[in-house]
Structure formats: C-alpha cells, structure tokens
Amino acid sequence: DAGVIQSPRHEVTEMGQEVTLRCKPISGHNSLFWYRQTMMRGLELLIYFNNNVPIDDSGMPEDRFSAKMPNASFSTLKIQPSEPRDSAVYFCASSLSDALDYNEQFFGPGTRLTVL
C-alpha cells in the first residue's frame, strides 16, 4: 500500500516567492492534517480537514498561509509570499476518522522548505 505521498521532498526558494506543497492521503482516509516542524517550536498542527472540510485552522500562522482540499485524494498548503522564517519541514498526515475516537495518523515523509 502506498502511504501518504508528499511533493516536493525538498524545495528551495527565494523570499517573496509563492510556494505550494502537495499531499496525497492514504486512499480511503477521510481526515488530513498539515504539520510544521522547526527546531524552535517542534511539531505544530497547522490545519486539519475532515471529509474535505477545514475543521480547525487555528494553527495557521498568518494570512500568508492557506490550505485547500478540493477532493478526498489531494490537498495543498500554499505560502504567499514566503519568508525565511517559513523554513521548516512540513508534514502531511491522514487518518480514517469516525469523529468519535482517536484514529491513528499516518505521516508522509515531509517536505523540507528552505526560503532564502
């Protein structure tokens, strides 16, 4: 079985440019999570979707960040304009959620973003 797929694995861009990170969840999963990992703040939940609907975006740092999930098999996290402090590893995770209890989240390999 293919796990969570993220692309690109590495992204280097210049300050001010738009960055789009992509995620394909595990087939059949109905919840999708975007996390950011930095040395200073550790692993933070940015936003999560359930059945393609954003449920909690309180972790999104500012308006420069936006996330979409147009269908059950694809999600994007966009940063526009990017800044050096956005440099981090961004993880996508998915789970089969019944909204009644915890369901294991499966993580993708991450996208390492460097903003110069």
Add this chain to the structure above:
Amino acid sequence: AQSVTQLDSQVPVFEEAPVELRCNYSSSVSVYLFWYVQYPNQGLQLLLKYLSGSTLVKGINGFEAEFNKSQTSFHLRKPSVHISDTAEYFCAVWGRSTDKLIFGTGTRLQVFP
C-alpha cells in the same frame, strides 16, 4: 489544555545499554498517549500507543512504555539499544475535547558503539 513535556532533549547511550526516555503530560480529562519515532529525513512512525487497559504497552523494535496516571507520565524504555535506534522520539497526547494530537518537543536518542 493538554500539553506534553519531554524532559530530555538529548540522550546519549552506548549500544546494548538500557534507555529510558521521559514523558509527562497534563490534561484534565482522559487522554490517549503515543510515542512516535522519526529517523533522519523521514516522517513519523508510530512506536506504541496507550488507549486503555494494561498500563504496560509494548511496541515495535523492542520498545515499551508504562502509563502512570498518578504521576501523569508515559516513559519509554528499551532494555538494550542498537545503533539503529538512533533517532528522534516524540511523545504525544490526544484528548477527545480538543481532537488534536499534541506533541512534545522530542528527545534525540544517540546510540554510540
């Protein structure tokens, strides 16, 4: 609010020695507890989880953890580590009230030959 504290940012240990990685949590309601491992340049992989039942939980790669409600701890242990156990280990808590997985800051386990 739920939170997780991992007291040690780094734990160096020699191969075949025992190791304990400490985790304490705070929550006013029942929670589920997890340990994840992250190998270099990879995503997080679930090591083990405590949902209910026996407080001693066994996971993959010979790791185990004990849930201690009175001390609000969920320490991870392995009796004999290998070089291949070198990785970052994250403790996490999930509570039904928030429906979020809250991670600790991680402990880097470095195993030396």
